[in-house]
Amino acid sequence: MSPARRGGYSRMAFIDWTRGLGALIMLQGHVFHSFTSNDLRDKGAYAISQFVGGIAPAIFLFLTGVTLAFLMDGLQRKGVPGSHRFRASLKRAAFLLSLALLFRLQLWLFGWPQTQLADLLKVDILNCMALAIFVLSPFAFFTTAERARKGLLTGAAIAIASPVVSMIPAPYLPELLHNYIAPDFNYFGFFPWAAFVVFGLAAGSMLRLVTSDQLQRVMQWTAIAGFVTIFTAQYFSNIPYSFYPSVDFWLNSPGLIFCKLGIILVLLSLAYLWTRYAVGDRWNWICQLGTTSLLVYWVHIELVYGRWLGFWKQNLSYGQCGVIAAILIAAMVALSTASTRWNWKGLRSLFEMVTAPPQPQRVSGD
Numbered sequence: 001m002s003p004a005r006r007g008g009y010s011r012m013a014f015i016d017w018t019r020g021l022g023a024l025i026m027l028q029g030h031v032f033h034s035f036t037s038n039d040l041r042d043k044g045a046y047a048i049s050q051f052v053g054g055i056a057p058a059i060f061l062f063l064t065g066v067t068l069a070f071l072m073d074g075l076q077r078k079g080v081p082g083s084h085r086f087r088a089s090l091k092r093a094a095f096l097l098s099l100a101l102l103f104r105l106q107l108w109l110f111g112w113p114q115t116q117l118a119d120l121l122k123v124d125i126l127n128c129m130a131l132a133i134f135v136l137s138p139f140a141f142f143t144t145a146e147r148a149r150k151g152l153l154t155g156a157a158i159a160i161a162s163p164v165v166s167m168i169p170a171p172y173l174p175e176l177l178h179n180y181i182a183p184d185f186n187y188f189g190f191f192p193w194a195a196f197v198v199f200g201l202a203a204g205s206m207l208r209l210v211t212s213d214q215l216q217r218v219m220q221w222t223a224i225a226g227f228v229t230i231f232t233a234q235y236f237s238n239i240p241y242s243f244y245p246s247v248d249f250w251l252n253s254p255g256l257i258f259c260k261l262g263i264i265l266v267l268l269s270l271a272y273l274w275t276r277y278a279v280g281d282r283w284n285w286i287c288q289l290g291t292t293s294l295l296v297y298w299v300h301i302e303l304v305y306g307r308w309l310g311f312w313k314q315n316l317s318y319g320q321c322g323v324i325a326a327i328l329i330a331a332m333v334a335l336s337t338a339s340t341r342w343n344w345k346g347l348r349s350l351f352e353m354v355t356a357p358p359q360p361q362r363v364s365g366d
Contacts, residue, residue: 012207013287014219014271015063020290021267022059026297027332029053030304031325035316045318057125057188058196058260059267060293064129065151065200066207068092068136073144073208085140093133100126103298110306123179128188131180132197135190144205151202155195159257162192163244166252183252192257199261203268219272226265233258285333292336300332 032049040046068089075085104122108115139147166183173182181190210218237255247253275287289296303309316324 013281014268014275015066016287016290017271017275017284018059018264018268018290019063019293020286020288021271022056022063023289023293023296023332024286024329025053025059026056027300027329028325029056030300031328032318032321034304034314035309035312035321035324036314036318037316038314040318055260055263057193059264060125060297061129061132061193061196062200062203062261062264064133065136065197065202066204068133068197069144069147069151069201069204069208072140072147073205075140076144082141086137089133089137089140093130093137096126096133097130099294100124100130103301106298107302107306110302114307121176121179123187123189125188125193127180128190128193129197131190132194135194136198136201139201144208148202148205148209151198151205155198155202155261156254158190158195158198159192159254162195162252162254162257163247165189165191166248167246183248185251192252192254195257196261196264203265215272216276219269222265223269226262226267226269229258229262229265231262233262288333288336288340292339295339296332296336299335300328303328 029049029052032046033053036046036049071088071092072085075088080088101120103124103126104120108117108119111119139150142150162183165181168178168182170178170182179187179189183189183191206218207215233255237249237253237259249256279287312320312324
């Protein structure tokens with residue numbers, strides 16, 4: 001299971017709920033993006049769907065940082081030295097990159113002969129996660145408190161630098177490197193998306209520093225910090241001058257990054273209230289989606305963007321898209337439930353390695 005469901009992290013069930021909410025937002029957004037008729041794409045419902053859907057990748061990246069913080073802190077508490085924690089982080093980055101390449105290969109094979117070899121190198125969200133964790137691996141040598149402080153500063157630095165990186169002419173860098181690091185509407189470049197992973201690392205480190213009786217107060221301050229971040233970012237984004245020669249709010253603006261960060265913080269606090277006072281330890285389908293979000297992501301991408309439902313692509317009304325989204329969500333909940341309740345040990349271990357920290361033996365000496 002994910003960290004929120006392990007014995008040591010039972011108080012963190014709201015993380016699974018937040019991840020599940022991200023999956024829900026993602027599912028509806030991708031359905032509308034793939035199936036909405038072209039003549040309806042300039043109208044309200046589609047725009048709202050895509051606007052809301054834009055927060056889903058940020059949620060997943062942020063929570064990737066949270067689980068990375070749990071990994072580093074958990075190993076540190078076991079007495080594992082910094083060099084071993086560093087290698088554990090690198091191992092996770094390599095595993096995610098392997099999954100990213102396997103994911104692209106599967107899509108390429110299932111789409112052949114319409115697919116191209118260049119599709120194998122597309123920089124998707126899994127690639128961004130892998131690169132971000134690789135870059136953040138040296139944080140394993142810091143204490144948990146240091147990771148919280150340095151993570152906030154590093155995340156802010158990535159967000160602030162994103163418009164500058166956008167100004168690097170594409171011919172100055174190899175195409176693949178440019179796709180991995182530069183802001184682009186078609187790819188998940190390190191700038192600015194990795195900022196969410198770093199902010200998640202800082203947030204996860206803070207969560208590991210508080211006790212159970214402090215968590216409620218911390219989540220109250222998290223909500224306040226979220227609203228303050230949203231309003232502050234919105235204010236500075238609307239001032240009539242800029243420090244940058246050129247900035248695109250929807251592509252590389254620090255204001256957008258901090259707005260999304262604020263929304264995530266508010267959602268985390270709401271998720272905490274909901275899981276603690278409404279659903280408690282009972283099974284709920286949003287948390288269920290969150291425990292297998294990678295499996296849900298992998299399968300639904302093939303269904304929504306693959307050839308299986310090609311006759312509906314860019315051909316449905318809003319109502320029809322809503323029905324398809326509801327059916328897809330129900331199917332993904334069923335798949336998620338089956339994957340956790342049935343004895344699919346091999347499949348489950350493959351998809352849970354990303355979020356489940358390894359349990360190495362205690363070692364002495366660095």
